[in-house]
Amino acid sequence: MIVCYVQGGGLGHLTRIRAYLHTRHPGETATILTTSPFTADPRVLGPHRLLPAATLPSLRPSTLVVDAFPAGLDGELSAASIPSGTRTVHLARLLRWDAYRRVLPADPITFDQTWLLEDLSPAHRAHLAGPSAPLTLTDPPCPAPPGVAGDAWLIVHSGPWAETGELIGYARDCAAAEGVRPRLVLVCPERPAGLPTDVAHLDAYPAWPLFRTAGRVITAAGFNAVRQMRPWPGRHLMLPFPRRFDDQFARAAAARRLTTGPAVA
Known part of the structure; x- marks a missing residue:
């Protein structure tokens, strides 16, 4: 089971995780853990299942994908919070690292794989121990939207x-x-x-x-x-x-x- 930990109030986190799943796990259904209000729109999650973020301790994922924040939005994720036997994957994008590092736990997760979605600051990059590689995301296909005039x-x-x-x-x-x-x-x-x-x-x-x-x-x-x-x-x-x-x-x-x-x- 693929579980994606996607915390953040905006729509962008959910758009990114959909693109990641389409890019790396096409055709597979994942469980999305989030508190975002945008999941009320069925177009946003598509085929994926929604659960509250607080349910992570009760799950036994084969792979846990942590979006954007390596320790969660408020530092709530640590090495001790990862279910035993779970492969951990991180989607790394730009952060204001001097601000974010203040919420890091004493035992941060050492990810089995980090995908670098954009260039990071040197301090941020240094924190992410373990294998890493750049990844270009591809959005999943969707129905043609309403037309918009070219001058709009x-x-x-x-x-x-x-x-x-x-x-x-x-x-x-x-x-x-x-x-x-x-x-x-x-x-x-x-x-x-x-x-x-x-x-x-x-x-x-x-x-x-x-x-x-x-x-x-x-x-x-x-x-x-x-x-x-x-x-x-x-x-x-x-x-x-x-x-x-x-x-x-x-x-x-x-x-x-x-x-x-x-x-x-």
Whole structure:
């Protein structure tokens, strides 16, 4: 049994674990341990089973996959918390390591395999003892989403609303700087109260199939958005936000160094 420990309040953790399972375990069904509210949408977990994160001690997984945080969100995972005989796998992405290291337990997990999903800071990388290798994720196929006109600018964010509002303002500023007046479309699970009347709403999950034809895609600098927009860097407008542990600013800076597209801001 594959069990995935996926803690974090956003939608990105669940999108990443779906991509990992499709990439490394295609056709297999896993058990997802999470407290994310986004699992209420059946599109998010797909064929995988949901259990509360607190059920880990009662399970006997053959493989435990720990997403993003090597000791869990608050340091609740340690070597002692892993069921005997379980193979451990870690999906490592950028963290604000100086902040995260404060929650590490005295007996951290030594993973049997760490997949490096992006470049880490030297201190973070040094902490992850055991075998490691880079991994490029592939998202699972999905039904074709509703069409979006090629001149539309997509604002993709699952919340909170205050950040969505900032992204809408950022999109308007970028459009003004380019001297254009595009149709703005917010892509998120639910239409937020207070959405301006000139911004359309589209409930499309996953959102990445829309990116190919959009005029611009405006997002925060989360892991999935940056990964999924890599083929079209000149159309990606990123506005990083502060997070407790995720380092969106370092990720955005790294992405901008790799592109020469004039539209990236």
